């Protein structure tokens with residue numbers, strides 16, 4: 001077993017700290033590289049964003065009319081930036097995508113393991129992920145998603161329970177019988193119980209405690225759903241949970257792309273480049289300023305990129321670090337706390353339980369969820385991939401702890417949790433962290449959500465702070481990218497800086513939501529509170 005091998009997956013954190021350290025100065029010189037921005041703006045290779053292209057490849061599909069000739073810089077090469085770049089490039093825009101890390105994919109990125117690529121963080125596709133599936137269709141990859149029924153377990157006080165059917169619920173002894181019955185009945189009625197309520201302004205804890213009772217909340221729901229938001233979970237609007245039920249209702253079937261998420265990321269890159277776009281990795285944005293109707297993006301090691309429009313997918317705290325003072329003042333002052341994640345990936349010589357997902361409650365582990373990815377994606381080079389995770393603040397002791405120590409301790413804990421597992425079954429373990437995963441939304445966030453436009457500037461925002469009440473996922477990032485490209489197209493057609501997006505478009509995603517019941521998702525293995 002190699003438990004000393006660890007890596008961090010936090011390009012975002014590097015970018016955040018590096019952004020402060022190496023930020024372009026007021027004179028426009030990049031202190032990290034010494035590359036003079038003034039020397040390249042307007043003349044260097046990056047002065048014109050994207051390669052020249054003829055209009056023939058522009059299908060106009062993304063923003064209505066063609067964006068032919070519009071220079072767009074896309075900041076961040078996660079799924080949101082890639083999806084936006086793909087649509088923009090296909091619409092004729094001259095796109096340059098800038099990604100700080102040496103790999104694309106953001107939270108969906110991967111690492112090499114014995115000649116193959118593996119995702120750092122567990123990911124799956126839900127059948128309700130319409131925007132993502134449309135994008136995959138666009139790329140010719142929709143049929144490459146392999147769907148499988150998945151099952152769920154629960155580990156409570158070190159004991160293992162299947163959690164997939166009414167019979168499983170009846171045998172679920174951590175709750176007294178009458179609470180099990182109440183849990184089942186309330187779950188069936190939960191959707192109706194939420195109707196007519198302003199769930200955006202109702203605390204999750206108040207809602208669920210009220211309908212399920214104190215014991216179900218304290219013994220089951222708070223640990224299960226709370227792990228994602230830490231101590232603040234009870235305060236998160238109940239609408240977020242409701243929305244997640246909508247995404248995952250009636251679902252035990254999940255999907256995983258053939259060739260892994262890397263296949264999707266590679267296809268997006270290829271699409272952008274085929275349309276004349278430029279994709280730069282190892283290109284951290286260190287400065288962003290608006291000069292008249294153009295934007296200047298200072299990139300460490302790459303000089304300055306000049307653009308007519310900028311789409312930023314960077315977490316807002318990172319964007320504030322890189323924006324110059326004038327622009328930073330115009331960025332919406334929404335300061336959400338973010339949960340990060342510490343996640344360990346085990347390469348096991350044997351399967352674990354066959355449950356895709358199992359929350360772990362009061363069982364003496366630091367991690368509070370186990371994802372057996374091989375139950376969905378199948379074995380990987382003869383190894384069974386198991387992720388365990390703990391969502392936590394990026395300032396927490398766990399987040400700051402050395403990866404090797406986490407790997408060693410979590411290996412012991414995993415072996416202790418599964419009686420048939422021995423340390424000899426653990427071939428390898430890797431630890432990855434990400435600092436900005438889940439914004440912790442306050443009550444009433446529907447009204448506080450920042451607009452995607454930064455009024456009167458060429459800057460558009462497409463971040464996880466914008467996807468609420470949708471859950472953070474590849475699907476909601478793709479939907480957001482589509483929306484932002486639409487706003488950008490409107491602004492280009494008007495020949496203006498971006499203005500406020502019409503409320504009807506902003507709310508259209510919300511109107512599509514359709515909540516299922518907690519019973520649907522819990523009893524059918526669809527409710528993974530660790531899923532974004």
Ligand SMILES: Cc1cc2nc3c(=O)[nH]c(=O)nc-3n(C[C@H](O)[C@H](O)[C@H](O)COP(=O)(O)OP(=O)(O)OC[C@H]3O[C@@H](n4cnc5c(N)ncnc54)[C@H](O)[C@@H]3O)c2cc1C
Pocket residue numbers: 011012015016019075076077078079080081098099100101104105106107108121122123124125283284285286313314315318322341343389434437462463464472473474475477530531532
């Ligand atoms: C453990 C875990 C499990 C998940 N499971 C699922 C799942 O099963 N299904 C699902 O759909 N979603 C899942 N998600 C959520 C999903 O990964 C995210 O919602 C999605 O990837 C967000 O994409 P994004 O492009 O908005 O942001 P990010 O992926 O964070 O991309 C932002 C990019 O910006 C880059 N960047 C930062 N600073 C700079 C800078 N200064 N200059 C240039 N670039 C910069 C970063 O390196 C990053 O690549 C999971 C997430 C985690 C952490």
